[in-house]
Amino acid sequence: MKIASVVGARPQFVKAFPVSNALRDDHEEVLIHTGQHYDDEMSDVFFEELPIPEPDVNLGVGSHSHAKQTAAMLEGIDDVVSKCAPDVVLVYGDTNSTLAGALVGSKRDVVVAHVEAGLRSYNRSMPEETNRVLTDHCSDLLFVPSERAVETLANEGITRGVYDTGDVMYDSLLAVRERARDCSSIVDELGHTDGKYVLATVHRAANTDNPDRLESILTGLSNAPSPVVFPAHPRTVDALESEGLDRALPSNVDVIDPVGYLDFVRLLDGAERVATDSGGVQKEAFYLDTPCVTLRDETEWRETVACGRNELVGTDPTAIHRALTREFESSTDDTPYGDGNAAARIVAALESVTDAPQRNVSEGVTT
Numbered sequence: 001m002k003i004a005s006v007v008g009a010r011p012q013f014v015k016a017f018p019v020s021n022a023l024r025d026d027h028e029e030v031l032i033h034t035g036q037h038y039d040d041e042m043s044d045v046f047f048e049e050l051p052i053p054e055p056d057v058n059l060g061v062g063s064h065s066h067a068k069q070t071a072a073m074l075e076g077i078d079d080v081v082s083k084c085a086p087d088v089v090l091v092y093g094d095t096n097s098t099l100a101g102a103l104v105g106s107k108r109d110v111v112v113a114h115v116e117a118g119l120r121s122y123n124r125s126m127p128e129e130t131n132r133v134l135t136d137h138c139s140d141l142l143f144v145p146s147e148r149a150v151e152t153l154a155n156e157g158i159t160r161g162v163y164d165t166g167d168v169m170y171d172s173l174l175a176v177r178e179r180a181r182d183c184s185s186i187v188d189e190l191g192h193t194d195g196k197y198v199l200a201t202v203h204r205a206a207n208t209d210n211p212d213r214l215e216s217i218l219t220g221l222s223n224a225p226s227p228v229v230f231p232a233h234p235r236t237v238d239a240l241e242s243e244g245l246d247r248a249l250p251s252n253v254d255v256i257d258p259v260g261y262l263d264f265v266r267l268l269d270g271a272e273r274v275a276t277d278s279g280g281v282q283k284e285a286f287y288l289d290t291p292c293v294t295l296r297d298e299t300e301w302r303e304t305v306a307c308g309r310n311e312l313v314g315t316d317p318t319a320i321h322r323a324l325t326r327e328f329e330s331s332t333d334d335t336p337y338g339d340g341n342a343a344a345r346i347v348a349a350l351e352s353v354t355d356a357p358q359r360n361v362s363e364g365v366t367t
Contacts, residue, residue, distance in 0.1 A: 001027040001354045004086035004110075006077060008036030008061070008097030011169075011280040014261060015092045015115060017052035018171040018343035024053065027347075030084045034073045034097040035060040045260040050176070066096060066127055073100035081108055087354045088113050091135060094128040094279075094300075098135050106138040111354065115168055115346060117142035118149025119279075119300040126206070128279075132300075141353065143168075143346050145337050146303055161353075165345040166338015169280065173287045174340045176265055184266035186259060190229060194270040198224045198324060199290075200253070201276045203233035207295060211243045213315040217275075217295055220313075220320025222250030226272055230255045231264065273324065282310055283337070291328040293320065303336035 003023055007016050016031075023029045033055035047054055059076035061069055073096060081089060081104055089105030091098045092115045105112035117136050121129050136142060136158060144150055145167035153162055187194060200221055207213050214236075221228050232240070232255050240246040240255070249255060259267065268274055268284055273291040276282065282301045285292040292310040304310035308329060313319035 001088070001351060002084070002086045003027060003029045003088050003090050003350070004032060004077075004081055004084060004101075004105075005029055005090045005092075006032045006034065006097055006101030007055075007092060008034035008073070009093075009095045010261075011278075012092040012095065012097065013047070013050065013052060014172045014280065015168045017050045018168055018175060019090070019115065019346055020052055022343040022347045023350075027351075029053070030057070030080065030086065031055045032077060032080055032101070033058045034076065034100070035062055036069065036073075036095060036097050049260050049262050050172075070096045070100050073097060074104060077101055077104045078108070081105065081110065086110060088141075088350060090115065090350075091139075092116060094119070094132045094135070096127075096131065099131040102135040102138050111141065112139045113141035113143065113346075113350065114139040115143045116145060117162075118144040118146075118153045120152050121296075121298045121300045123298050126204075129300075141349065143342070143349065145342070147336070148303060163345065163349045165349070166340070166342040167283065168342040168346065169283055170287055170337055170340045171343050173265070173284055176262060177269065177288070180262040180265040180269065184263045186263040186266050187270045190254070190256070192227065192229065192270070195272050197226050197271060198228045199267050199271040199274040199276075200228050200230045201233070201274070201278055201281055202230075202236050202295060204277045204296070205235070207277050207315065208233075208235050208239040211239075211245075214239055214243065215245060216315040216317050217320065218245060218250060218253065220315070220317040220324070221253050221275065223317070223321040224252060224275075224324045226252075228253040228275075229267060229271075231257065231259050231267070233258065273328070275320065275324065286310065286337075293323040295320070303334075307334040307336065 057080050061072045088111045089101050090113045091101040102112050114135050141161045143163050143165045150164050269288045271290050274285050275293040277295040282292050282304055286304045286309050294312050297314045311323045313323045
């Protein structure tokens, strides 16, 4: 079996490495990096730190408007798929890289497999939501992280080729958590102590490109009961500087450069809680039992809210302050996203269908 895997952004590198390792035991993989994340700390460091193979192809697309970026990805991925003739195009998550890979596979009549299918925030103003919906509806195999995602797809008329594998990011975190504790000294280097700081991340355009929302988030963080460690995405740094907010940062907020994955996992593991607008960080916090304050009005990871480990606060400073200071109570026994063996299930599903004579051969949901 020959797989063309498409990645391009931090969360995809994290999701891809357990699947790539499982695939390469018995199959051939061509790993295509679109270059959507091109900064060293957002891209190269993940290939250095994680047991993920170096990309076979790096398209070097970089940062552009959604239209230009996606168009460049379509052209580049199509050239690679044309040359390598894979059995499956495998895509992850909800980025422009995801959609571009799915469209190329669909147009080339190659089986398209989507890891992390079936998620919905129901906010169509988010580019990621459009990417999710379109990718799911042109995929042949849909690997979902939870029962809720199965139901979501069924409500949209998608029942064939759906596999409830669990969340592959859980596989990833289980693989690196102890390594991060052993290898990373970032908490000590920053002068903090476990349980005595708040971690913050902000990168979504809805927050970084809106000065009022970004300033409101900073105001909310300024009232945090503990020091705030804020690894800043390049987009966030640009927004802070362009709006002059970098000159008036709250004294308790320490903006630092982006960190590698092991350092980030260590920071998240040691944090008293995290404030974020990232979907992936919401899940990682859930797995690490770190209370999460989500700087959005909705989430595609609704199980984390239902389990009591995540609160949606938007960008209202009062709501942010309240969520950063209140007690979180939940059952840590909740496991809505599987048991950490999603990668093996994904590979088994791919093996079971790639010899079939036609597409969409799987009937119904398989767990």
